[in-house]
Amino acid sequence: MKLLAKALGVKEYLPAYLDPLIQDKDLITGVSFASGGTGFDPLTSTLASVIPLSFQVEMFEQYIEKLKKKVGEEDAKNIINNSVYFISASSNDFLTNYFVYPFRRLQYDVPAYSNLLLKRAAKFIKEIHELGARRIVVFSASPIGCIPIERTLKGGIKRKCVGKYNKAAEVFNIKLKQQLQVLASSLPESRIAYSDFYNPLTNIIENPQLYGLEVTDKGCCGTGQIEMSFSCNSLSTICQDDSKFFFWDSLHPTEKGCEIFTDLIIPDLVKSLF
Structure with missing residues (x-):
């Protein structure tokens, strides 16, 4: 989100709303209510012990009152x-919920679970629209089967992309695009843009040389195949040049990877929103 704010000419750094050092001027130029690991499904945030979307709406309401003052x-x-307003969820719903724990798989197949996520996404969008949000960008699910850790765990000895996971993302994305078109036509004065996360990332992963990259099937940290988050630390071995890697660890992109992705999507976003 920091790079998106910079690319749109807003500011260099987008602070978290809950940052205790946040200043009044930050409220005027934008803040982030996001919580890494959350999803449209409330169960996802519960399993990950992160802030759910419902509380993010409450924070947005608090923010509005502070801004008025x-x-x-x-x-x-x-x-x-x-x-x-940028909304990025859904990938964690599949990665850290649906395909990891049995609860939702016992209740829903992939199309039905996608419908559950869409229902929750629509509710969230309507809530922030009611509070005044008009220009809303919703990112699609990413090619979750090509994330290094999933290649390692489910991709076999050759660590191929996990087709079942990518197919689930594709099913959801088709439905999401349709749902956003309906919302855009029904919510007054709204501009709701679908931002394709899936295809640009797939293109980068499959054609790294086009973007000045060399490695897209593992991360820079450690083996790059399983380590992520806190397991990447001062004791971890690090690649010599992380600008040649799309992934920093086995889940998250490098800054270079984020810059490449941002450059790819910004032109379409500007057309959709302004």
Whole structure:
């Protein structure tokens, strides 16, 4: 999100709303309510012990009240109406919930689970629209089967992309795009953009040389095949040049990877939102 804010010319750094050092000026130019690991499915945030979307809406309401006190009600309304809202979820719903724990798989097949996620996504979008959000970007699910850790765990001895996981993402994405079109036509004054996460990332992973990369099937940290998050630390071995890797660890992109992805999607986002 930091790179998106920079690419749109807003500011260099997008602070977290819950940052205790946040300043009043940050409220005027934008903050992040996101919580890494959450999803549209409330169970996902529970399993990951992170902030659910429902509480993110509450934080947004708190933010609006603070903004009104800072700049006045009319200016606050203009800021809220003209800001861009990025929503990125769904991949964790599949990766850390549906395909890991049996609870949802016993209740739903992939199409039915996708419908559950869409219902929750629509509810969230309607709630922030009611609070004044008008320009809303929703990212699709990524090619989750090609993430290094999934290649290692489910991709066989050759660590191939996991077709079943990617197919689930594709099913969800088709439904998401349709749902967003319906919402865009039904919510007053809204511009709701579907941002394709799946195909640009697939293209980068399959054609790294086109983007100045060399390695896209493992991360820079450690073996790059299983380590992620806290298991990447000062004791971990690190690749010599992380700018040649798309992934930093077995799950998250490097800064270079994020920059490449941002450059690919920004032109379409600008057309959709402005």
